[in-house]
Amino acid sequence: MEISVKINGEEHRQEVEPRTLLVHFLRDQIGLTGTNIGCDTSSCGACTVHVNGESVKSCTMFAVQADGEEVLTIEGLASNGELHPMQEAFRQCHALQCGYCTPGMVMASVSLIQENPNPTEAEVREGLEGNLCRCTGYHNIVKAVMEVAK
Amino acid sequence: MSIMGTRVLRKEDPKFLTEGATYTADVRDPRLEGAAHVHFVRSTFAHAKITSIDISDAASMPGVLGICTADDIPEDVGTVPAAVPLFPPSMMNRPLLATGTARFVGEPVVAVVAETPTQAADAADMVFVDYEPLPVAIDIEDANADNNIIFDDVGTNTAVDFAMMGMATGIGEEDIFADCDVVVKQRIINHKTAPAPLEGRSVACVWEGEKLIIWLSSQAPHGFKGALPGVYEGIDCQVICPDVGGGFGQKIGGTPEELIMPHLSRVYNRPMRWTETRTENFIGIGHGRAQVQYATIGGSSDGEIQSYRLEVIGDSGAYCGLGAFLPFFTHIMAAGVYKIPKIETAAKSVVTNTAPVLAYRGAGRPEATAAIERAIDIFAAECGLSAVEVRRKNLIPADAFPYTTPHGTEYDSGAYETSLDKALEAADYQALLAEQAARRERGDRIQLGIGVSVYVEITGGPAPGGAEFARVHITPEGKAQIFSGAFSHGQSHATTFAMVAADQLGMSIDDIEVVQGDTDKVPEGTGTFASRSLQFGGSAVYDSSREVANQAREIAAKLLEADAEDVVLDTSTGAFHVQGTPAVSKSWADVAAAAANDGVTLQHEGSHNANCSYPFGAHVVVAEVDTETGEVTVPKIVTCDDSGTILNPNIIEGQRHGGIAQGIAQALTEEFVYDEDGNPVTSNFADYGFISAAELPSFTLVPLETPTPNNPLGAKGIGESGAIGSTPALQSAVVNALSHLGIRHIDIPLSPERVWSAISDS
Numbered sequence: 016m017e018i019s020v021k022i023n024g025e026e027h028r029q030e031v032e033p034r035t036l037l038v039h040f041l042r043d044q045i046g047l048t049g050t051n052i053g054c055d056t057s058s059c060g061a062c063t064v065h066v067n068g069e070s071v072k073s074c075t076m077f078a079v080q081a082d083g084e085e086v087l088t089i090e091g092l093a094s095n096g097e098l099h100p101m102q103e104a105f106r107q108c109h110a111l112q113c114g115y116c117t118p119g120m121v122m123a124s125v126s127l128i129q130e131n132p133n134p135t136e137a138e139v140r141e142g143l144e145g146n147l148c149r150c151t152g153y154h155n156i157v158k159a160v161m162e163v164a165k
Numbered sequence: 166m167s168i169m170g171t172r173v174l175r176k177e178d179p180k181f182l183t184e185g186a187t188y189t190a191d192v193r194d195p196r197l198e199g200a201a202h203v204h205f206v207r208s209t210f211a212h213a214k215i216t217s218i219d220i221s222d223a224a225s226m227p228g229v230l231g232i233c234t235a236d237d238i239p240e241d242v243g244t245v246p247a248a249v250p251l252f253p254p255s256m257m258n259r260p261l262l263a264t265g266t267a268r269f270v271g272e273p274v275v276a277v278v279a280e281t282p283t284q285a286a287d288a289a290d291m292v293f294v295d296y297e298p299l300p301v302a303i304d305i306e307d308a309n310a311d312n313n314i315i316f317d318d319v320g321t322n323t324a325v326d327f328a329m330m331g332m333a334t335g336i337g338e339e340d341i342f343a344d345c346d347v348v349v350k351q352r353i354i355n356h357k358t359a360p361a362p363l364e365g366r367s368v369a370c371v372w373e374g375e376k377l378i379i380w381l382s383s384q385a386p387h388g389f390k391g392a393l394p395g396v397y398e399g400i401d402c403q404v405i406c407p408d409v410g411g412g413f414g415q416k417i418g419g420t421p422e423e424l425i426m427p428h429l430s431r432v433y434n435r436p437m438r439w440t441e442t443r444t445e446n447f448i449g450i451g452h453g454r455a456q457v458q459y460a461t462i463g464g465s466s467d468g469e470i471q472s473y474r475l476e477v478i479g480d481s482g483a484y485c486g487l488g489a490f491l492p493f494f495t496h497i498m499a500a501g502v503y504k505i506p507k508i509e510t511a512a513k514s515v516v517t518n519t520a521p522v523l524a525y526r527g528a529g530r531p532e533a534t535a536a537i538e539r540a541i542d543i544f545a546a547e548c549g550l551s552a553v554e555v556r557r558k559n560l561i562p563a564d565a566f567p568y569t570t571p572h573g574t575e576y577d578s579g580a581y582e583t584s585l586d587k588a589l590e591a592a593d594y595q596a597l598l599a600e601q602a603a604r605r606e607r608g609d610r611i612q613l614g615i616g617v618s619v620y621v622e623i624t625g626g627p628a629p630g631g632a633e634f635a636r637v638h639i640t641p642e643g644k645a646q647i648f649s650g651a652f653s654h655g656q657s658h659a660t661t662f663a664m665v666a667a668d669q670l671g672m673s674i675d676d677i678e679v680v681q682g683d684t685d686k687v688p689e690g691t692g693t694f695a696s697r698s699l700q701f702g703g704s705a706v707y708d709s710s711r712e713v714a715n716q717a718r719e720i721a722a723k724l725l726e727a728d729a730e731d732v733v734l735d736t737s738t739g740a741f742h743v744q745g746t747p748a749v750s751k752s753w754a755d756v757a758a759a760a761a762n763d764g765v766t767l768q769h770e771g772s773h774n775a776n777c778s779y780p781f782g783a784h785v786v787v788a789e790v791d792t793e794t795g796e797v798t799v800p801k802i803v804t805c806d807d808s809g810t811i812l813n814p815n816i817i818e819g820q821r822h823g824g825i826a827q828g829i830a831q832a833l834t835e836e837f838v839y840d841e842d843g844n845p846v847t848s849n850f851a852d853y854g855f856i857s858a859a860e861l862p863s864f865t866l867v868p869l870e871t872p873t874p875n876n877p878l879g880a881k882g883i884g885e886s887g888a889i890g891s892t893p894a895l896q897s898a899v900v901n902a903l904s905h906l907g908i909r910h911i912d913i914p915l916s917p918e919r920v921w922s923a924i925s926d927s
C-alpha cells in the first residue's frame with residue numbers, strides 16, 4: 016500500500032508491503048542507513064528514531080503505522096551544518112567508539128532530556144536502560160547527557 | 166607542544182554522529198546492485214546424524230534461486246582453515262556446512278539463496294532436515310571424561326593437551342606443596358559469555374571475472390584474505406572492511422557462513438549478501454571464556470606464598486578453532502603479579518556440543534587472573550589475614566623488572582604495588598572498611614563488600630611478539646596518508662595513528678588521512694586484536710613517518726641550498742630550515758611540490774616488529790549485597806590501569822570503560838547458558854543478561870604510566886585490561902560482603918539466586 020511520511024522534514028510517498036518494519040523502510044527504501052538494527056527482540060535501541068517527537072524503536076513499528084506521521088532520524092538531527100547539542104556533547108565526551116549504538120543512543124538521549132531536562136545520573140541510567148552499548152561501558156554516554164542537561 | 170598525550174577529539178565522530186558510520190549492511194556499492202540474499206538453516210540438535218534433507222518445498226517458494234547442502238559443495242572448496250596452523254588435529258576441523266553430523270545447535274546445515282532476505286528466510290522454513298539424535302557432551306568436565314565422544318574417528322574429546330605439547334609445565338613428581346603450612350584448593354567456574362558486538366556478522370560479495378570482491382564485518386581484513394585460499398585454492402581477492410560495529414574477538418578469523426559466500430556467489434552468478442540476526446550471532450558464532458579451573462595455593466601461615474598450581478580444562482566448543490588454543494594464555498599468565506617460587510600448570514581443551522569457543526576480550530588471560538585472584542583471597546582467609554596485605558606481601562617488586570616467572574614468562578615493566586596503593590587511595594579504602602564494620606555491627610540487611618584485584622596480562626601475544634604494517638605517503642599537496650594493516654572497529658585508529666604521524670611530521674591531524682580495511686589499498690597487514698594495534702601498528706606509523714621526514718629533509722635541503730645534515734624539521738610547525746636559522750624555511754607543501762617536480766615519491770613502508778607488552782593494574786570494586794534476596798548492586802568501581810605511555814587519554818579511558826563494563830557483566834549478569842541437551846536458553850538480548858547503563862555506576866579511573874621498553878611509543882595494549890581486573894574484583898567484593906558468614910567462594914555470575922543460596926547454606 017502507499018504511505019506518505021515526512022522524514023527529516025521531507026515528504027516521502029512510497030509503496031510498502033504491509034509487513035515492512037519502519038526500520039527497514041527507512042534503511043532500504045529511503046536509503047537512510049544511519050539507523051541500525053542490533054537485535055530481533057526489540058531490546059537494543061540501535062534503531063531508535065523519533066516519531067512525532069517521541070522516541071520509538073523503529074523495529075517495533077510497521078512502516079504503514081507511520082503513514083501521515085513525522086519521523087526524525089540521526090541524519091536529520093543537525094541543522095544547517097550545526098551539530099545538535101547532544102551530538103556535540105557525545106563528541107566532546109568521547110561517548111562513542113564503534114558508533115553502532117550511537118544514532119539510536121543520541122535519539123533516545125535527546126528525547127530523555129526533552130522529557131526530563133534536569134535528570135539525576137540515576138535517572139539518565141534508567142532512562143537509557145533500553146539502549147545497549149557494548150563499547151563505552153556507558154560512562155561517557157551518561158556524562159554527555161548530563162552535560163547537555165547542565 | 167607535542168600532540169602526544171593530549172585529549173584530541175576523534176576524527177571519526179562527525180560522520181558517525183550525523184549520518185552514521187557505514188557498516189557492511191549499509192554499503193551501497195554499484196557492484197552489489199541486484200544482490201541475492203542468503204539464509205542459513207541451522208541445526209536444532211546439539212549432536213545428531215543428518216539422515217536426509219528435503220528441499221523440494223523450499224525450492225519452489227517465491228524468489229528462491231537455489232539451495233545448497235554439504236553435498237552440493239564441490240570438492241575443490243575446502244573446510245574452515247585451522248585457526249592455528251598444525252594445531253589442533255585436522256580431524257576436528259570444521260566443514261562449511263554440517264556434513265553427515267551436526268555438532269551444535271545453530272550449526273549451519275543448508276544455505277538458501279533467494280531474491281530478498283524475507284524470501285530466503287521463508288524458504289528456509291520449508292527445508293526439512295531429518296536428524297537422528299546422538300548422545301551429547303555439553304558440560305566441560307563431562308566432555309573431558311569422554312563419556313560421549315563427539316568425533317568418533319578421534320576417539321577422545323581432548324583436542325589439545327598443552328603439557329604434552331610442551332605448552333604448560335605439567336604436574337611434576339615432586340609435591341610442590343610439601344613445605345607449605347597452609348594449602349587450599351578451589352574449583353572455579355569461568356562460564357561462557359557472549360562477545361555480543363552490537364553489529365553482528367555481515368558479508369557482501371561479488372565476482373569480477375576471476376577476482377572476488379568481498380565486504381565484511383571483521384577485525385582483520387588481511388587475516389580473512391589469508392584464510393580464503395585455505396578454502397578456495399589460489400583465489401584472487403580484495404577484502405574490504407568498511408566501518409565495523411565492534412568485535413571483541415568475535416571477528417578475527419573466517420566463519421563458515423562468511424567463507425561459503427564466495428562459492429554461493431559464483432554458483433548462482435550473483436552478487437550475494439548475508440547479514441545475521443542477533444539470535445544467529447548468539448547461537449551461531451561462539452562464546453568466550455568457558456573454563457573449569459582447579460587452583461591450589463600454598464604458603465606460610467604469615468601469608469607468604471610458596472607454591473601455586475593451576476589446572477585448566479578449556480571448552481573449545483564443537484570444533485577446534487581459536488578457542489582450543491586459549492588455555493595456553495591462561496598457562497603463561499598463571500602467576501599473575503606475584504613472586505611465587507614454584508608454579509605448575511596443566512591445561513587441556515576439550516570439544517563439546519556447543520558453539521565454538523572464541524577469543525573474547527582478554528582471551529585466556531582474564532581466566533588466569535580470575536584463578537590466581539580467587540586463590541589469593543581464599544588463601545588469605547585460611548591464614549586469617551587481610552587479602553590486601555597478602556597481595557602486598559607477594560607482589561613482584563618494582564625493582565625486579567624485567568622479571569621472568571618460574572615458568573618462563575618475561576614481564577617487561579611494572580609498578581604493581583603503586584597501582585594497588587593508588588586504587589585503594591582513590592577508593593578511600595579505610596573509610597570503606599569502617600563502613601563495612603559499622604554495617605556488620607548493626608546487622609544491616611544490605612552488607613558492603615570491598616573487592617580488590619591486581620592483574621598483569623600479555624598484549625600483542627603470544628610471545629615473543631608481533632608485527633604490523635604501515636605506509637606513510639606524502640601527497641603532492643604536502644598532506645599525509647597512512648596505510649595501516651591494523652584495522653579499527655571502534656578503537657579510533659583514524660585519530661591515534663594520525664596523532665603519531667602528526668607528532669613526527671609536524672602536520673595537523675586534519676592533514677593526515679588514515680586508510681585501513683582494504684586489502685587492495687593496504688598491501689599487508691595483520692589486524693586489530695590482542696590489544697596490539699598501537700604498540701605494533703602505531704610503532705610502524707612512527708617508523709615510516711620518521712623515514713619520510715628524512716626523505717623530505719633531503720629535498721628541503723636542496724630547496725634551502727644546504728646540506729641535508731644541517732636541515733631540521735621543526736615538528737611544532739612543520740617547517741624545514743637550516744639548524745639555527747628558522748626564519749628561512751620550507752613547508753611540507755613546498756617540499757612535496759618539489760618532490761613531485763623531480764618525480765620523487767615521498768613514501769616509506771614497512772612492518773614494525775616488537776616484543777609483547779604486559780599491562781597491569783589494580784581494581785577496587787564495592788558491592789552491596791541484599792542479604793535477604795541475594796541481590797547485588799555495584800555502587801563504586803575504581804581502577805588504576807597502566808598501559809605504558811598514554812597517547813590520547815580520551816581513547817585510553819574509553820577502552821578501559823568498555824572493558825570494565827564487560828568484566829563486571831561477566832561477574833554480575835551475563836552468562837550464555839545451554840540446557841543439558843545443548844539447547845541455548847539465552848539466545849537473544851531478551852534472555853541474555855547484557856549489561857545496561859542502569860546496572861553500572863560511573864567509574865573512577867586513576868592514571869599510571871610505566872612505559873614499556875619494547876616499542877618506540879612506550880605503549881602497552883589497553884583494550885582488554887578493564888575486562889581482566891574487574892571480574893575478579895567484583896567476585897571478591899561479593900564474597901567479602903558475606904565473609905563474616907563464613908563464605909569463601911561463590912562462582913560467577915553472581916545472580917541473586919546463587920548469592921542467596923550461598924547465604925542460606927552458610
Ligand code: FES
Binds near residue numbers: 053056061072
Ligand atoms: S533493532 Fe530495534 S531494538 Fe534492537
Ligand code: FES
Binds near residue numbers: 110113149150410655
Ligand atoms: S559505541 Fe559501539 S556499541 Fe556503542
